[in-house]
Amino acid sequence: MTPLFSRSGTGRKGLVTLICGALAAGGLAAAGVTALEPGAASASSHREAPLISGTPQYDNTDLYAFVSPDKPDTTTIVANWIPFEEPAGGPNFYTFADDAQYDIHVDSNGDAQGELLFRYTFKTHTKNGNTFLYNTGPVTSLDDPDLNITQTYDIDLIRLKNQHVMSKTKLADDIPVAPSNVGKASMPDYGKLRAQAVYKTAGGAATFAGQADDPFFLDLRVFDLLYGGNLTEVGRDTLKGYNVNSIALQVPNALIRESAKQPVVGIWSTTQRRNAQGYYSQVSRLGNPLVNEVVNPQKDKDKFNASQPAYDGQFLKNVTNPELPKLIESIYKIKAPAEPRNDLVDVFLKGVKGLNQPPNVKPSEQLRLNTSVKPAMHPKRLGVLDGDNAGFPNGRRLTDDVIDEALQVVEGELVGSKNDLGDAVDKNDKSFEKYFPYVAQPTAGSRGKLAKGTTAGTDVRSQLGDAFQPAGASAGGSDDTVLIAASAASGAAGILLIGTAFAWWRRRMQRPY
Numbered sequence: 001m002t003p004l005f006s007r008s009g010t011g012r013k014g015l016v017t018l019i020c021g022a023l024a025a026g027g028l029a030a031a032g033v034t035a036l037e038p039g040a041a042s043a044s045s046h047r048e049a050p051l052i053s054g055t056p057q058y059d060n061t062d063l064y065a066f067v068s069p070d071k072p073d074t075t076t077i078v079a080n081w082i083p084f085e086e087p088a089g090g091p092n093f094y095t096f097a098d099d100a101q102y103d104i105h106v107d108s109n110g111d112a113q114g115e116l117l118f119r120y121t122f123k124t125h126t127k128n129g130n131t132f133l134y135n136t137g138p139v140t141s142l143d144d145p146d147l148n149i150t151q152t153y154d155i156d157l158i159r160l161k162n163q164h165v166m167s168k169t170k171l172a173d174d175i176p177v178a179p180s181n182v183g184k185a186s187m188p189d190y191g192k193l194r195a196q197a198v199y200k201t202a203g204g205a206a207t208f209a210g211q212a213d214d215p216f217f218l219d220l221r222v223f224d225l226l227y228g229g230n231l232t233e234v235g236r237d238t239l240k241g242y243n244v245n246s247i248a249l250q251v252p253n254a255l256i257r258e259s260a261k262q263p264v265v266g267i268w269s270t271t272q273r274r275n276a277q278g279y280y281s282q283v284s285r286l287g288n289p290l291v292n293e294v295v296n297p298q299k300d301k302d303k304f305n306a307s308q309p310a311y312d313g314q315f316l317k318n319v320t321n322p323e324l325p326k327l328i329e330s331i332y333k334i335k336a337p338a339e340p341r342n343d344l345v346d347v348f349l350k351g352v353k354g355l356n357q358p359p360n361v362k363p364s365e366q367l368r369l370n371t372s373v374k375p376a377m378h379p380k381r382l383g384v385l386d387g388d389n390a391g392f393p394n395g396r397r398l399t400d401d402v403i404d405e406a407l408q409v410v411e412g413e414l415v416g417s418k419n420d421l422g423d424a425v426d427k428n429d430k431s432f433e434k435y436f437p438y439v440a441q442p443t444a445g446s447r448g449k450l451a452k453g454t455t456a457g458t459d460v461r462s463q464l465g466d467a468f469q470p471a472g473a474s475a476g477g478s479d480d481t482v483l484i485a486a487s488a489a490s491g492a493a494g495i496l497l498i499g500t501a502f503a504w505w506r507r508r509m510q511r512p513y
Contacts, residue, residue: 035363053430056081056285057082057096057100059099059284060080060269061082061216062216062244063078063268063286063289063396064076064396064398065367066390066397066398067371067374069375071436072374073254074250074251075265075415076248076250077249078249078398078437080214080388081096081245081247082094082177085211085243087445094457095151096120096122096209098122099273099274100272102247102265102271103120103271104247104249104271106267107265108265109258110361114317116160116256117159119158120247121156122152122209123151123152124150125150125151126148131216132147134503135182135186137186138186138187138188139195140188141196142179148177150176152177153175167295171207174475178197178211178343179193180443181211182445182446183445183446184269187511188485190441190444197210198436198437201251205252205255206249206250207248207250208437209245209246211245211439212243212439213242213244213428213439213442216239217237218239219425220238220239222288222423229332237422238407240429241429250437260356264358264368264371265369266358267287267369268285271284271285271288282306283306286364288341288367289396289402297323319342321340327442337411341410344410352394355384355389356395368393379397379399382400382401382408385408385413390495392405404421404424410418443464
């Protein structure tokens with residue numbers, strides 16, 4: 001029997017190493033057990049492949065799908081992009097790409113092809129190009145003239161049959177995006193901006209796009225050569241304090257499922273980028289988490305991100321004979337499960353029989369959700385493994401500990417090797433919201449106290465007098481004068497910089513050298 005770790009002490013920390021193995025081996029297992037049909041799903045994660053790691057605007061980080069806890073007749077899908085957003089990442093904060101198609105695919109009948117495609121496309125707007133500022137004063141609403149850089153988006157619903165477009169419907173047009181959370185002086189009530197970015201479409205759907213706290217929780221130190229053989233530092237949430245750009249979509253269950261008798265859907269997300277010739281090509285895809293990060297070797301990662309599930313058979317050996325369990329066995333002497341790993345196929349490629357496996361399913365890597373399973377009143381972080389059928393791998397809730405769950409399955413939980421493995425990170429650092437879009441608000445760029453003498457909500461313009469004008473405003477003087485004043489003196493940052501420079505100059509003048 002495979003050696004087990006307990007949930008306390010050093011042993012519990014070895015979970016992290018197995019985490020990625022579980023997700024990786026499990027997720028991609030579905031990708032190539034049998035000949036797959038076109039249109040199947042795929043997966044990626046944070047900086048999982050060489051090419052996509054250099055273009056974060058197009059990089060899927062995570063995908064979630066769950067029956068809405070407060071509206072069980074709907075399903076909520078959350079798809080995230082741009083990993084490791086440092087909250088204070090100005091002056092150019094985080095935007096969706098204008099030359100990309102951010103797509104959410106739905107397979108309604110288990111044939112490994114999408115029947116519905118929700119396409120998000122974005123457009124960036126700049127009010128004043130003569131200032132470096134993201135915002136030229138405190139922002140109190142999404143249409144505030146002080147919000148200098150804004151984005152809007154459209155949603156198209158595309159219906160497909162055998163991957164041919166049957167119809168295209170505009171669900172939303174020119175919807176505002178919630179901005180990056182610059183800080184307390186710039187956005188004194190960010191919750192108000194978040195609320196204004198939630199939009200209800202015709203037909204009972206709701207949508208949100210904007211910055212959010214990264215909801216994924218795990219210890220990524222595993223990539224330091226599997227903790228360097230030392231598990232004492234395991235248990236640190238590596239993604240704590242980082243943000244992502246989120247798209248959240250809430251749709252009626254009846255819209256996405258085949259019928260009440262066949263309520264299981266498969267969901268995945270992709271990013272397509274426009275090239276110089278005007279054509280779009282797929283550069284990232286995601287279903288289950290961490291698949292491309294730790295299952296595929298370097299030579300296959302970019303190929304996998306750009307390929308279609310119909311061709312995932314070429315990656316089969318990476319799944320049935322995974323590298324990670326062998327590394328763990330060599331370092332920690334934890335015996336790897338017997339190969340080939342066919343025990344992972346049903347759970348991660350077809351869905352759990354009797355729960356979220358559609359009839360006549362064609363194996364493919366998708367996040368599968370049974371929309372008829374009611375939300376749990378008291379969700380358990382280990383989902384199905386702990387008897388909570390409303391959780392992963394039946395979809396994925398924000399609170400699901402997918403690392404521990406996948407790790408335990410990969411290490412033989414379903415074939416008699418009961419274990420309690422995990423990475424010692426059991427929940428997100430922030431609480432999730434109870435209502436759509438559910439993701440936690442992003443960490444602000446200013447995480448400390450305000451400067452001495454200022455208070456939260458203070459209008460910076462009141463301290464600058466008439467010199468400050470919102471971008472594009474007129475005060476009787478020349479437009480150039482207004483622009484100069486707006487650029488040089490609009491915001492607490494300008495005051496702080498001037499004050500700091502003056503204090504430094506005085507200290508320097510008093511020094512003997």
